[in-house]
Amino acid sequence: MLHTVNKSPFERNSLDTCLRLSKEGSAILLIEDGVIAAVKGTDQSAKIEGVVGSRPVYVLGPDLKARALSEDQVIDGVKVVDYAGFVDLAEEHGAHNAWL
Amino acid sequence: MAEFEFETEGVKKTFTFMNRKAPYGTIYALEVLETVLISAAFEQHANIVFVDDGVYQLKAGHDTADINMKNFSPTYGIIEMEKEDADEDEDIDMVWRIIVEKESLDARGMTEDDFKVDVEVLTAAEIADLVDASDCVISG
Amino acid sequence: MKFGILINEGPFTHQASDTAYHFTKAALEKGHDVPRVFFYYDGVNNANKFSAPQADDRNVVKMWGDLAKEKNVDLVVCVAAGMRRGITEDSLAEGFRISGLGQLVEAGMGCDRLMMFGD
Numbered sequence: 017m018l019h020t021v022n023k024s025p026f027e028r029n030s031l032d033t034c035l036r037l038s039k040e041g042s043a044i045l046l047i048e049d050g051v052i053a054a055v056k057g058t059d060q061s062a063k064i065e066g067v068v069g070s071r072p073v074y075v076l077g078p079d080l081k082a083r084a085l086s087e088d089q090v091i092d093g094v095k096v097v098d099y100a101g102f103v104d105l106a107e108e109h110g111a112h113n114a115w116l
Numbered sequence: 117m118a119e120f121e122f123e124t125e126g127v128k129k130t131f132t133f134m135n136r137k138a139p140y141g142t143i144y145a146l147e148v149l150e151t152v153l154i155s156a157a158f159e160q161h162a163n164i165v166f167v168d169d170g171v172y173q174l175k176a177g178h179d180t181a182d183i184n185m186k187n188f189s190p191t192y193g194i195i196e197m198e199k200e201d202a203d204e205d206e207d208i209d210m211v212w213r214i215i216v217e218k219e220s221l222d223a224r225g226m227t228e229d230d231f232k233v234d235v236e237v238l239t240a241a242e243i244a245d246l247v248d249a250s251d252c253v254i255s256g
Numbered sequence: 257m258k259f260g261i262l263i264n265e266g267p268f269t270h271q272a273s274d275t276a277y278h279f280t281k282a283a284l285e286k287g288h289d290v291p292r293v294f295f296y297y298d299g300v301n302n303a304n305k306f307s308a309p310q311a312d313d314r315n316v317v318k319m320w321g322d323l324a325k326e327k328n329v330d331l332v333v334c335v336a337a338g339m340r341r342g343i344t345e346d347s348l349a350e351g352f353r354i355s356g357l358g359q360l361v362e363a364g365m366g367c368d369r370l371m372m373f374g375d
Contacts, residue, residue, distance in 0.1 A: 017248050022275075022374075033136065033168055036219065036240045039248040048271045078278070099282035106279075106369055107257050107288075113134075113253040114372040116264075120291035120330050122366030129365055147297050147337060154357040158365065252364040254262065254372060256297070 018109035022048040022116060025060040034115040035067065043109045045074040045102065046094075054094045055085055068093035074105060128209065130161040132247045134255035135170035140185055144256020145173050149191050151254055156198050159210045163246055164195065166235075167217040171224060174216065176232035189232065196233040217243055259283050260363035261293040264374030266301030267316035268309065273302050276373035277319055284327050292330045292363040293320070295352075297374070300338040303331070305349035321351030332359045 019038045025031045031053050034044065044067075046054050053064050054075040064073055068091060077096045080087065087096050097105065106112055133152050139145040155162055166174055178189040199212040216235045221227060228235055238246070247253065261280055265272040280290050295302050307317045324331045331352045333343055338354055348354060364370045 017253075022271075029168065037167060037217070037244050037247065039244045042248060048275060099278045100286060102279055103259075103283045103286055103288065106259070106283075106371060110369075111251055111253060112369055112371045113132075113247065114255065114374060116136075116255060116374045122291070122362050124362055124365045127365045131361075131364060143297065150336065151296075151357055151360065155361050157358065158361050160361065160365065252370040254360075254364075254370075256264070256374070 017042050017111050017113050018105050019044045019113045019115060020047050021045075021050040021053065022114070024049040024052040025063060026052065026058075030115040031060075031063055034113075035063065038113070041071050043072045043074065043105060045076065045097070045105055046079075047076040047102075048079055049083075051075050051079045051083065051085060054080070054090050056089055056091050061091060064091050064094060074101070076102060124158070128159070128161065129251040130163065130211075130249070131155055132163040132165060132250040132253045134247070134253055135164070135166045135173055136168040137256055138169040138172040139178065139189070140180065140183065142256070145170070146186075146188050146191075148254065148256045149188065149195070152195060153191075153198070156202075156210070156212075159208065161211045163213050163215060163250060165215045165217070165243060165247065167220045167243070169220075169224075171216055171220050171226060174231040174233060174235065175226070176230065192233050213246075215243060215246070257283075257369065258289045258291055258367040260367035260370040261290060262360060262363075262370060262372040263293065263295050263299035263302060264297045264372065266298040266304075267307060269298075270375045272373040272375060273299070273316055273320075274314075276371070277316070277323070279371060279373075280323065280329070284329075290327070290329050291367065292332060292359065294360040294363055295331070295333045296337050296357075296360060298341065299374075300333045300341050300343040303333045303338070303343055303349050303352040304347055306347060307349075317349045321349050324351035334360070
């Protein structure tokens with residue numbers, strides 16, 4: 017299953033619920049405002065830092081750029097993908113579960 | 117204009133309908149329910165899951181008179197009936213489960229006695245495994 | 257692979273329709289099929305022919321209509337959700353058609369993946 021989270025952890029509990037209700041080891045892709053969860057040095061960074069070692073975590077590059085976030089601000093271990101990469105993840109990881 | 121012909125003869129998938137929002141503040145609860153009912157017409161399996169504030173959708177005693185919105189909570193009774201009919205009828209191959217997350221109930225001081233329909237209470241980990249095995253996830 | 261797309265939100269207010277569009281385009285460019293895009297909840301507003309964005313901004317309604325024409329993508333607006341929000345044949349943009357919720361379930365059944373974009 018590919019889990020996407022599109023809301024910032026500062027705004028909504030979607031990331032928390034996703035982490036609680038997704039199978040261990042399943043892939044997460046942060047998109048839209050959800051990319052904020054991938055940024056180092058925030059009060060919310062620990063949520064993704066805590067799982068990046070045990071499951072694949074990705075972030076959508078175009079959404080980082082739009083929000084003036086650079087790739088070197090991204091938490092170590094989170095991989096940056098583009099829309100083509102998003103499609104590849106959807107193909108590879110099975111059903112899509114969008115946490116809104 | 118394209119009109120694609122899907123190959124759906126004999127297809128049996130498991131849909132998870134994920135309900136995370138309280139009723140009435142937004143329309144998502146109602147419009148997800150409409151999709152659940154349509155999936156019965158196609159005899160597809162369904163996990164109808166309530167987590168976070170979605171648990172309030174099932175709470176008995178919705179009284180919407182003062183907000184002048186349609187009280188759609190009787191629809192949960194219809195869903196329960198569809199599920200029971202499918203369970204009892206050997207000719208229908210359709211497994212529906214109405215599931216509530218234990219952690220969401222505990223966080224809100226609720227129990228299954230608050231609900232107007234019978235539910236399965238599962239832990240987050242159990243729901244994670246169940247949903248992981250489904251083919252499509254639709255939420256509001 | 258066949259991708260079904262479900263869009264829950266209207267143009268401009270949320271990014272959902274844009275993200276769905278970019279995903280759809282990328283999938284088609286990679287040689288995948290996107291046989292159906294289903295517009296539900298406020299997503300029906302992506303089919304409003306009266307949408308008139310500012311000249312220096314993207315025209316989301318037209319983007320979808322053009323994609324439907326160029327790539328033979330079936331754009332389906334839910335009849336019940338559409339009626340609630342005033343999206344009927346009279347306000348329907350080019351490239352879209354109105355049909356029932358069964359078309360969404362059918363897309364879920366007949367596609368390899370059902371991708372959902374919302375708020």
